[in-house]
Amino acid sequence: MTPLLSVQGITKTYGAHIGCADVSFDLYPGEVMGIVGESGSGKSTLLNCMAGHLVPDAGQVVFDTRSDGPRDTVTMSEPERRMLARTDWAFVHQHARDGLRMNISAGGNVGERLMAVGARHYGQIREVAADWLDRVEIHEDRMDDRPTAFSGGMQQRLQIARNLVTGPRLVFMDEPTGGLDVSVQARLLDLLRGLVRKMGLSAIIVTHDLAVVRLLADRLMVMKDGHVIETGLTDQVLDDPQHAYTQLLVSSVLQV
Amino acid sequence: MNAMIEIAGVAKTFTLHNQGSAVIRVMEGANLTVNRGECVALVGASGAGKSTLMRMIYGNYLTASGSIVVGGVNVARAEPRDILALRRDTLGYVSQFLRVVPRVATLDVVAEPLLSVGVDPEIAKSKAQALLQRLRIPQRLWGLSPTTFSGGEQQRVNIARGFAHGYPALLLDEPTASLDAENRETVLTLIEEAKARGAAIIGIFHDEAARDRVCDHAIDVTAFVPEAQ
Numbered sequence: 001m002t003p004l005l006s007v008q009g010i011t012k013t014y015g016a017h018i019g020c021a022d023v024s025f026d027l028y029p030g031e032v033m034g035i036v037g038e039s040g041s042g043k044s045t046l047l048n049c050m051a052g053h054l055v056p057d058a059g060q061v062v063f064d065t066r067s068d069g070p071r072d073t074v075t076m077s078e079p080e081r082r083m084l085a086r087t088d089w090a091f092v093h094q095h096a097r098d099g100l101r102m103n104i105s106a107g108g109n110v111g112e113r114l115m116a117v118g119a120r121h122y123g124q125i126r127e128v129a130a131d132w133l134d135r136v137e138i139h140e141d142r143m144d145d146r147p148t149a150f151s152g153g154m155q156q157r158l159q160i161a162r163n164l165v166t167g168p169r170l171v172f173m174d175e176p177t178g179g180l181d182v183s184v185q186a187r188l189l190d191l192l193r194g195l196v197r198k199m200g201l202s203a204i205i206v207t208h209d210l211a212v213v214r215l216l217a218d219r220l221m222v223m224k225d226g227h228v229i230e231t232g233l234t235d236q237v238l239d240d241p242q243h244a245y246t247q248l249l250v251s252s253v254l255q256v
Numbered sequence: 257m258n259a260m261i262e263i264a265g266v267a268k269t270f271t272l273h274n275q276g277s278a279v280i281r282v283m284e285g286a287n288l289t290v291n292r293g294e295c296v297a298l299v300g301a302s303g304a305g306k307s308t309l310m311r312m313i314y315g316n317y318l319t320a321s322g323s324i325v326v327g328g329v330n331v332a333r334a335e336p337r338d339i340l341a342l343r344r345d346t347l348g349y350v351s352q353f354l355r356v357v358p359r360v361a362t363l364d365v366v367a368e369p370l371l372s373v374g375v376d377p378e379i380a381k382s383k384a385q386a387l388l389q390r391l392r393i394p395q396r397l398w399g400l401s402p403t404t405f406s407g408g409e410q411q412r413v414n415i416a417r418g419f420a421h422g423y424p425a426l427l428l429d430e431p432t433a434s435l436d437a438e439n440r441e442t443v444l445t446l447i448e449e450a451k452a453r454g455a456a457i458i459g460i461f462h463d464e465a466a467r468d469r470v471c472d473h474a475i476d477v478t479a480f481v482p483e484a485q
Contacts, residue, residue, distance in 0.1 A: 028337055186358035193357055197372070215357050219336045233315060233336045240317040244273030251274065 002064050004029045004170060004202050005050070010059035012045050018226035019045035023059070025221065025231065029169070032196055032203045034217030034234060036210060036249070042226035043206045044174060050204065051091050051172045052081045063088070063170070086116050090163035094175035096155035100147050100162065106133060107143040109162045117166050132161040136191060153184035157191065164195060171196075171203040177212055189215050210253055214238055222246045260425050260456030261290040261313065266322035266332070266480075268308060282308060286322065286480040288458075292424070295447065295457040297471040300478040306460045309477060310427050313458065314349045315339040326425055344372050348423035352430050354402060354410040362388065362405075362413055363398045369421040380420075387416040390442055408434045419446050426450060428459040432466045444470055 003026035012019035020042035027033055035043045048054040050061050052073060060072045066088065073081055085091070093099040100109050110129035111119075119125050130140050136157035138150075147155050156176065163171065176192065177185040193216060196203060205217055213220055213234055220237040222230040222245070230243045241247045266286040272278045283305050290296045298306040311317040312331070313324055319332035327346040329338055343349075348369070356365050363384050370380035388398060391412040397405065402413045411434050418426065428447070432440045440463070447470045450457060461467035467474065 031337060031340075190357050190359050214355075218340055232318075233339055235316050236318060236336075239311070240270075242271070242318065244277075247273050 001028060002070065003027060003062075004031075004064050005204075006060075006062040006070070007050060008060045008062070010046060010049050010056045010061065012042075012049050012054060012056045018042070019054075020049070020223070020226045023228055025228075027170075027202055027204065029202055030200050031219065032201075032205065032217045033219045033221060034213030035204065035206045035221045035223060036208060036213055037223035038208060038249075041223040043223050045226075046223070047172055047174055047204065047206045051089065052085060053091075086113070087166055088169045090166075090168040090171040092156075092159055092163055092171060092173040092176050094178045096147070096152070096159040099159040100155060102147050105144045105146055106138065106150070106158050109147065109158060110165050113162050113165050128165060129161075132165050133158075135195070136161045137187070151184075153180050153188065156180060156184075156188060160188075160192070160195075164199070164201075167199070169202060171201055173203060173205045173207075175207050175209075176205065177209065178207070185212070192216060210238060210250065222249070258291045259289050260292050260327060261288070261458065262323075262325045263288040263309075263313070264323050264325075266309075266312065266324060267320045268305070268312060268317065269320050281482040283477075283480045284482040286477070288475055290425075290456040290458055292454045292456050293451050295451055295459060295471045297467045297474040298458060298460050298477055299467075299474045300476050304476075304478045304481060306477050307429060309480070310349075310429055310458065310460065314343070314347065314427055344369075346423060347425045347427070348418050348421065349427040350414055350418035350429060350431055352411075352433065354414045356402060358403055359401050361399050362393065362402045365402060365413060366416045366420055369417060373421055375421075383420055384416065387420060388413075390446075391416050392439060392442070408436070408439070411435060412439060415443055415446070419450065422450070422453060422455070424455055426455050426457045428457060428461075430460055430462060432461065432463045440466065 005027040008024050010023045011021050023046055037043045049056040056074060061074050062070045063073050064070050107126060107129045110132050111125040114125050114128060130143060133140060133143055138154060138157060147158055150158065177188055207213060217234045220232060220234040221228055224245045230237055230246045237246060238250055241250050264287055268283040270280045270282060286309060298309060300306055308317060312319050315331045322332060324331040326342060329342045331339060366384035366387060367380040370383060371377060393409060393412055402410055415431055431443050435443060444466055459471065
């Protein structure tokens with residue numbers, strides 16, 4: 001089987017400071033990978049390099065495109081990469097307002113993504129948008145409200161609907177449950193898990209919350225100071241951590 | 257070959273980096289074979305390594321050396337995605353603790369292993385219902401998350417989930433603990449049915465009568481504890 005995403009030797013420095021160094025891994029269709037580490041460990045830098053938001057200093061991000069098979073997205077042209085970002089990729093930001101257009105309606109936020117890939121029929125766009133709002137548990141009568149009128153959890157669910165409406169194959173998530181109440185987090189996790197399974201999505205989730213990765217991720221990568229220090233099955237890394245830092249991380253979690 | 261689970265020369269160490277890098281050798285030279293339709297009990301004093309060995313078979317703990325072959329996959333060396341596929345299709349594990357996404361209904365928790373192997377949702381649902389019924393979980397609870405259930409109820413939900421898909425290999429960690437007589441009887445019957453369809457089972461039972469009834473033989477893991485600690 002061809003990996004959906006094959007990351008090879010990704011390195012990004014900020015002057016003398018290392019963002020992330022020599023990161024390599026393969027992600028297969030339907031797999032969910034978690035990246036954990038403390039603030040400044042390089043996990044967001046890595047995510048942004050993979051998603052094309054940052055240009056890495058070295059390395060390849062090879063994505064198995066629908067039309068041409070595996071292509072290095074770092075060296076492909078900007079329009080090609082933008083098209084990929086609109087069709088096959090999705091990016092869920094920690095702060096929903098970074099991923100939403102706050103001055104247009106909820107339905108418009110979802111519909112805009114559809115129009116970006118060529119949908120033109122208003123009735124159909126509205127119908128698909130309504131279906132997606134329903135899937136993320138936003139009632140249809142809120143469709144014409146702006147996201148500014150939504151709670152944090154609703155904004156996050158709207159962001160997910162906006163991202164998944166075009167049927168992407170790979171979703172990048174940056175702290176998707178950060179800043180939400182615990183009860184809202186649980187609902188969002190449940191929703192994400194259901195969507196990942198039903199749509200056969202692959203996902204890369206950056207978080208510092210070990211409970212989130214235990215429930216969502218199949219595999220785990222632990223980062224420290226820009227380096228990957230441990231990888232493996234999520235439950236194996238959490239229950240039998242090998243590296244000193246991972247052991248510290250796991251043992252530092254407060255038990256509820 | 258009739259062997260479903262083959263463990264040979266397995267060793268396990270824990271390195272506690274944050275406690276003076278102490279290296280603790282917990283297991284050496286573990287050997288064990290389980291054939292299809294056979295149930296083997298792991299016995300030994302508390303702390304001898306029964307659960308550790310079980311977790312290594314499931315790929316939850318890393319294996320320091322040796323091989324653990326389950327249905328043709330060497331768990332001790334396999335890639336994460338091969339272990340995930342093994343867990344989805346071949347190897348079930350009923351642990352002592354239920355770990356689920358909050359807010360997911362009990363019925364969905366039990367049906368999930370079936371859905372992940374591609375069983376039709378309606379069939380998966382009716383199988384889950386039948387199991388919950390057999391394990392005497394009242395129907396009014398099926399739509400609720402099991403996180404709020406009593407210990408015994410959670411244990412039974414866990415068992416229902418573990419037996420929903422007919423795994424060819426099963427690991428059972430204290431499946432009859434905290435169950436009343438009736439439910440204990442149901443669980444033992446489920447184990448006997450699994451054996452009859454050819455499942456290879458490894459179990460930890462503190463309940464001796466239960467062990468004697470369903471297990472074909474017992475392996476004392478004390479024999480695998482390294483000498484001169």
